[in-house]
Amino acid sequence: MGEDTTNHRKHIAIVGGGLVGSLNACFMAKRGYKVSLYELRKDMRKEEHVKGRSINLALSERGLSTLDAVGLRERVIPYGIPMYARMIHNKDGTKKRIPYGKSHQFIMSVDRRKLNELLLSESEAHSNVELHFQHKLKKCSFTEKPKTVFEKPNGELVEETFDVVFGNDGAYSAVRSQLMKTTRFDFQQSFIPHGYMELSILPNSKGDFAMEANCLHIWPREEFMMIALPNLDKSFTTTLFMPFDIFESIHNKEDLIDFFEKTFPDSIPLIGKQELIATFLSRKALPLVSVKCKPYNKDGKAVIMGDAAHAMVPFYGQGMNAGFEDCLVLEQFLNEYNDDFDEALDKYSQYRHVDAVSICDLAMYNYIEMRSLVNSKFFLMRKALDNLLNRIFPNTWIPLYTTVSFSQLRYHKCIENKKWQDQLLNTILKTIGAMSVVGLGYLVWTQRTNLIVLLQEQGFM
Ligand code: FAD
Ligand code: EGU
Numbered sequence: 426m427g428e429d430t431t432n433h434r435k436h437i438a439i440v441g442g443g444l445v446g447s448l449n450a451c452f453m454a455k456r457g458y459k460v461s462l463y464e465l466r467k468d469m470r471k472e473e474h475v476k477g478r479s480i481n482l483a484l485s486e487r488g489l490s491t492l493d494a495v496g497l498r499e500r501v502i503p504y505g506i507p508m509y510a511r512m513i514h515n516k517d518g519t520k521k522r523i524p525y526g527k528s529h530q531f532i533m534s535v536d537r538r539k540l541n542e543l544l545l546s547e548s549e550a551h552s553n554v555e556l557h558f559q560h561k562l563k564k565c566s567f568t569e570k571p572k573t574v575f576e577k578p579n580g581e582l583v584e585e586t587f588d589v590v591f592g593n594d595g596a597y598s599a600v601r602s603q604l605m606k607t608t609r610f611d612f613q614q615s616f617i618p619h620g621y622m623e624l625s626i627l628p629n630s631k632g633d634f635a636m637e638a639n640c641l642h643i644w645p646r647e648e649f650m651m652i653a654l655p656n657l658d659k660s661f662t663t664t665l666f667m668p669f670d671i672f673e674s675i676h677n678k679e680d681l682i683d684f685f686e687k688t689f690p691d692s693i694p695l696i697g698k699q700e701l702i703a704t705f706l707s708r709k710a711l712p713l714v715s716v717k718c719k720p721y722n723k724d725g726k727a728v729i730m731g732d733a734a735h736a737m738v739p740f741y742g743q744g745m746n747a748g749f750e751d752c753l754v755l756e757q758f759l760n761e762y763n764d765d766f767d768e769a770l771d772k773y774s775q776y777r778h779v780d781a782v783s784i785c786d787l788a789m790y791n792y793i794e795m796r797s798l799v800n801s802k803f804f805l806m807r808k809a810l811d812n813l814l815n816r817i818f819p820n821t822w823i824p825l826y827t828t829v830s831f832s833q834l835r836y837h838k839c840i841e842n843k844k845w846q847d848q849l850l851n852t853i854l855k856t857i858g859a860m861s862v863v864g865l866g867y868l869v870w871t872q873r874t875n876l877i878v879l880l881q882e883q884g885f886m
Contacts, residue, residue, distance in 0.1 A: 435764075438463065438573055438587040440562045440600050444537070445731030445748040446593030447544035451495045452752050453591075454551035456759065461585070462548065463560040463575055465594075470542045480623060481654045481662050482540075483508070483641065483742035484533040485830040491749040494756065497547060504540060505533030506655045512640040518691045522640065530831050532641070532742070534654040565590060565603040567723040589766055590727040593748075596714050598733035604723055612718045617738055617792060618668045620710030626653060626661040626695045634659045635695050644689050647796055651689055663696070664739075672710040678702045713738050717785055721774040725766030728773065730755065735781035740791040741829060747784050750833070751777060783836035787829065810850070822846065 435458050439446050442464030453460045484505060492498045509531045510524040525531060548554045560575040560583065571590045575583045592600025604610060629635045634655060636642060642653035642661070649671070653663040675681050681702060685693050693701065716736040722728040731748030755773050762768040814822040823832075828839040869876065880886045 435459065435588045436461065437589050437591060438571070438585065439591045439593055440565075440573075441465075441592070441594035441598075441731075441733070442541075442545060442556065442558070443593065443595060443731070444541055444544065444745050445751065446591070447541060447548055448491070448495070448749060449591055449593055449730065449752050450548035450554055450556075451497070451544065451551070452756055454548060454554045455495060456756075456764070458553065460548070460551075460554045461557065461587070462554065463557045463562060463573075465561045466558065468545075468556070468558045469538060470545060480537045481534045481656055482537055482745055483654065484535045484540075485742065485746050487743075487750040487833055488746040489533070490833055491753040494753055495547075497543075500543060500547070501535065501540065502533070504543065504657070505535040506638060506657065507531040508534055508639055508641045508654070510640050512637055512642045514642060514644045514689075514691055516646070516688075516690070522637070526827065526831065530827075531639075532830060534641070534656070536656060562594065562599040565600060565727070567604070567607055567726040569726075571726050589725065592727065592729035592733045593731050594733050596716055596732040596736035598729060600727065601718065601729050601733050604727060604729065608720065608723055610718065610720070612716075614714060614716045617713050617715070617789075618670075619666050619792070620669045620672055620712055621739075622665045622672070622705065622708055622710050624663045624665060624696055624701065624704050626663055626692075627697070627700070628659040632659065634661070636661065644692065645795060646688055649688055650795055651692065661695075663692070666713075667710075669710060669712075675705070678706065681705055715785055715789055717782055719774070719778050720771075721777065722770035725768075725770050728755070728770050734777075735785055737785045737788040738792050739788070740795060741784065741788040743784050743788060743829065746830075747781065747836075751781075780836040783840050784829070787825075787836070787840065807850075811846075814846075 437453050437458045437460050439450050439453070439460060439462040442450075442462050446462060446464070450460050450462050484501070489498055489501075492501055508525075509528065510522045513521045513523065515521070545556065549556055557575075559578050561577075562573060563576050563582070564572075564574040566572045567590070570586045570588070573585050573587065573590060575585070577583065590600060592598050592604070594600055601612075605612060626635050636653070638655045638659075640655075642663075644651040649665070649667040651663055651665045653661040655661055671684075675684055682693070682698065685701065714736050715738050716732070716734075718729075718734065721730070721734050730751040732744060734751070735747065737744050737747070754777055755769070758769040758773045758776070759766075762772065811822075811824050815824055815827075823842065825839060825843045828834045828842055829836070832839075834842070877886065
């Protein structure tokens with residue numbers, strides 16, 4: 426494929442053939458390395474139907490720009506549905522459409538499986554890439570020549586040596602566990618009280634989308650939340666988020682329908698009563714985990730990226746986007762240090778950690794905010810004020826979701842940008858407050874004789 430062959434001598438192992446691992450294989454293949462990717466599961470491209478319907482994700486600017494860097498943006502676009510706005514579903518059945526911005530500002534709803542299949546095929550199209558499915562990483566050393574041990578389904582163990590090992594093996598990363606034993610490794614993992622369950626909304630009787638297609642649908646309900654993203658087959662995948670103890674308190678169809686009638690009444694005909702009962706009662710809620718750790722590398726021998734390095738709760742739609750952006754950041758350091766992994770991986774880890782922690786925090790913060798504030802008037806007022814200020818100062822007042830989802834500003838800078846805005850808003854609100862105290866004082870002073878008469882009449886004096 427015309428890649429530079431000078432790097433062929435270095436052999437890279439990529440552990441994990443999920444979204445980040447398969448994209449990373451494309452990046453490394455382009456750089457000319459010999460790449461061996463190992464994936465625990467079977468080759469999804471050869472499976473008839475992976476259980477459940479299609480599960481989709483929101484792909485935004487960071488993910489799209491990264492795909493662009495390996496020439497894949499245009500290949501992915503046909504797999505996605507643009508979403509130009511959120512559609513808020515209120516309890517009373519009313520809906521409100523809130524655009525993300527101008528018409529060029531949209532996010533894409535993409536099918537996880539289709540995207541993963543495309544990335545696997547794209548990587549495999551490079552002559553210097555080989556894919557190994559049904560290989561589970563069991564052990565790994567990070568010495569001069571890193572050694573890996575993989576287990577096949579029949580129990581057979583395969584030993585290999587590499588120059589560098591990439592851990593792209595997800596939130597419960599085995600590479601990370603191995604790294605933890607060999608370095609001074611900081612690690613923090615937390616589960617939130619909420620779990621999630623995926624349900625689907627099939628096309629309507631006319632075979633069309635049952636709701637507005639080009640929106641991210643949200644049912645915000647303080648303690649509970651439901652989100653729906655469109656699929657190419659005109660169905661929607663909805664994700665229900667609620668505390669595990671509530672999931673566990675729903676034992677039968679009566680409990681379930683009662684709960685949905687109280688909480689998400691307009692969604693029952695969309696999902697379908699029978700389908701809702703059948704799917705809900707046959708599935709179990711899945712956990713949501715947040716992981717922070719440091720460092721991401723062991724010298725020039727190993728590096729973890731994607732969820733393996735920074736799993737986050739999904740409340741910003743940034744997990745995959747951040748994982749994709751990891752690949753772009755590493756690419757830049759490899760360019761800067763002429764493929765010297767010792768230098769590049771150290772610098773990458775230092776640089777990326779602050780941003781990864783920032784997006785983990787933002788996602789967790791949004792989880793808390795969605796639960797406590799979404800329905801409150803004050804919150805909506807602040808959002809409106811935020812948008813108003815953005816309209817008055819389009820180049821200086823940029824809302825947080827815009828810098829996160831529609832720009833490539835470093836995540837920690839997104840937080841900084843939000844901080845000065847909050848400080849300014851508080852100052853403005855306090856000034857208005859102080860001015861009204863002064864105004865009230867003036868009113869009382871000028872009206873003092875009238876006030877005295879009034880109070881006397883009312884029997885207060
Ligand atoms: P994974 O996708 O988990 O892939 C890891 C791969 O490694 C898997 O294929 C696994 O089989 C393999 N593996 C694991 N262990 C081993 C082993 N020992 N040996 C070999 N292989 C192994 N992100 C967004 O950007 N937008 C969204 O809208 C969005 N929505 C989400 C909604 C929900 C409910 C959840 C839970 C997450 C969401 N995310 C979203 C986050 C996104 O799913 C993840 O960030 C993304 O999948 C991370 O990719 P990854 O390749 O790092 O990990
Ligand atoms: C959660 C689960 C709306 C897919 C955050 C917005 C998400 C996604 C939002 C899931 C929300 C929440 C943003 C995007 C996106 C919003 C965002 C969240 C995709 C602040 C499949 N979030 N998500 N914010 O602004 O920036 O629309 O499961 F409900 S996309 Cl929680 Cl932009």
